[in-house]
Amino acid sequence: MSSLEIARLGNPxxxxxxxxxxxxxxxxxxxxxxxxxxxxxxxxxxxxxVGLAAPQVSRSxxxxxxxxxxxxxxxxxxxxxxxxxxxxxxxxxxEEQILGWESCLSLADFRGLVPRSKQVTMEAYNRRGEKQVxxxxxxxxxxxxxxIDHLNGLVFLDRMTDLTKLAYQKEFETYWVEDAKQxxxx
Ligand code: ZN
Numbered sequence: 318m319s320s321l322e323i324a325r326l327g328n329p330x331x332x333x334x335x336x337x338x339x340x341x342x343x344x345x346x347x348x349x350x351x352x353x354x355x356x357x358x359x360x361x362x363x364x365x366x367v368g369l370a371a372p373q374v375s376r377s378x379x380x381x382x383x384x385x386x387x388x389x390x391x392x393x394x395x396x397x398x399x400x401x402x403x404x405x406x407x408x409x410x411x412e413e414q415i416l417g418w419e420s421c422l423s424l425a426d427f428r429g430l431v432p433r434s435k436q437v438t439m440e441a442y443n444r445r446g447e448k449q450v451x452x453x454x455x456x457x458x459x460x461x462x463x464x465i466d467h468l469n470g471l472v473f474l475d476r477m478t479d480l481t482k483l484a485y486q487k488e489f490e491t492y493w494v495e496d497a498k499q500x501x502x503x
Contacts, residue, residue: 320352321374323422326472328375331423335370335377335468338403343446354401354444357382366422367397370467373423381464383420385456394456402451404497405441405465410434412483417459418482418489419473426488428489430482433459 324330342350353376367385372489385397418428424437424454436454439461451498453461463473477483484493 321356322401323360323364323374323425324373325377326424326490327360328423329380330372330375330377331467331469333372333377334470335379335503337379338442340446341440343403343442344442351444354380354382358384358399358401361422361449364422367394368464369422370464372467372470379468381405381468383460383464384448385458385460397457397460402439402441402449402461403444403446405439405461405468407437407439407462408467411436411437411454415455417456418493419463420486421463421473424465424472424474426445426486428493429473429477431476432461432478432481433462433476437461439465459462 338350342348342491345351350407355371356376357371357380360374360384361384368381368383371380380401383397383402384397384399385394387396411434414432416430416432419431435458436452437458439451439453441449443453451461466472466476474483482493
């Protein structure tokens with residue numbers, strides 16, 4: 318069991334701008350921050366999320382973890398190997414957008430249709446404090462945009478342009494899942 322707990326919508330920490338991580342603190346592999354990153358990975362896997370941002374476990378820091386391997390919530394999606402991104406910043410958004418049904422561990426049970434850039438360039442540091450430039454497209458780009466929004470106090474609802482496409486998971490499966498499959502083929 319993870320020692321962390323998911324902060325849900327209504328918890329003010331989800332609406333705060335998260336603080337940058339002091340990269341010096343990453344140097345010691347036995348540091349508290351490294352243990353925290355491990356704990357984030359554990360709870361993301363337990364909750365079957367494809368990404369998690371530190372504010373979602375009540376820590377106002379600019380850290381995200383992502384991983385998608387045969388994920389049940391998002392079938393037919395490409396795998397994303399486990400990655401930790403610290404102080405991530407999107408430096409370029411493609412103009413072209415894609416619409417996808419997102420969910421969020423902090424908005425348990427909701428699904429919403431969200432427009433996102435199809436491709437982004439992100440600068441971030443890995444957990445060893447090394448700078449990385451990541452080119453992401455499709456599902457991976459969407460996950461990064463969703464998680465980085467959490468560091469800026471935003472949730473996917475804020476990005477929706479049509480709230481008639483907000484549904485509980487059960488109703489999503491009843492009324493929208495076929496529509497979503499069609500959309501995924503385009
Ligand atoms: Zn989320």
